[in-house]
Amino acid sequence: MSKFAENRKAYFNYEVLEKITAGIELLGFEVKAVKDGKMSLDGAYAIIRGSEAFLINSNITPIQPKNTPVDFDPRRNRKLLLTKKEIKRLGDMENQKGLTISALSVYNMGKKLKVELGIVRGKKTHDKRESIKKRETDREIRRTLKE
Numbered sequence: 019m020s021k022f023a024e025n026r027k028a029y030f031n032y033e034v035l036e037k038i039t040a041g042i043e044l045l046g047f048e049v050k051a052v053k054d055g056k057m058s059l060d061g062a063y064a065i066i067r068g069s070e071a072f073l074i075n076s077n078i079t080p081i082q083p084k085n086t087p088v089d090f091d092p093r094r095n096r097k098l099l100l101t102k103k104e105i106k107r108l109g110d111m112e113n114q115k116g117l118t119i120s121a122l123s124v125y126n127m128g129k130k131l132k133v134e135l136g137i138v139r140g141k142k143t144h145d146k147r148e149s150i151k152k153r154e155t156d157r158e159i160r161r162t163l164k165e
Contacts, residue, residue, distance in 0.1 A: 047080055
């Protein structure tokens with residue numbers, strides 16, 4: 019299992035309450051581009067519309083721009099493959115105030131590409147400061163142990 023894309027800012031800006039794995043519907047040349055590391059999840063999130071889930075604002079730049087279709091949009095909405103039960107649950111969570119479904123990473127499971135979604139709540143400024151302090155102290159501890 020290898021990660022092809024990761025949304026590092028999501029862990030800093032949000033508090034991850036729960037993680038869910040979903041499949042993603044891609045075109046053939048998009049799969050090649052993702053496996054080549056050409057996918058960006060910065061600002062990507064999921065929405066539930068009716069009985070379907072979509073990944074919004076993810077960017078997949080093609081490997082060979084001349085071989086892609088003329089009308090290809092790298093930021094198009096991509097359908098997520100979830101069960102009806104999972105979609106209903108995510109829809110209920112999305113409707114709660116302050117909760118968002120954010121894309122955390124894209125990885126492979128066997129031959130399939132999967133998206134790890136997180137049900138997240140935004141952090142306050144003081145929470146972000148605490149995470150920065152914790153990161154700095156951990157870094158200093160590692161430095162002193164190394165010496």
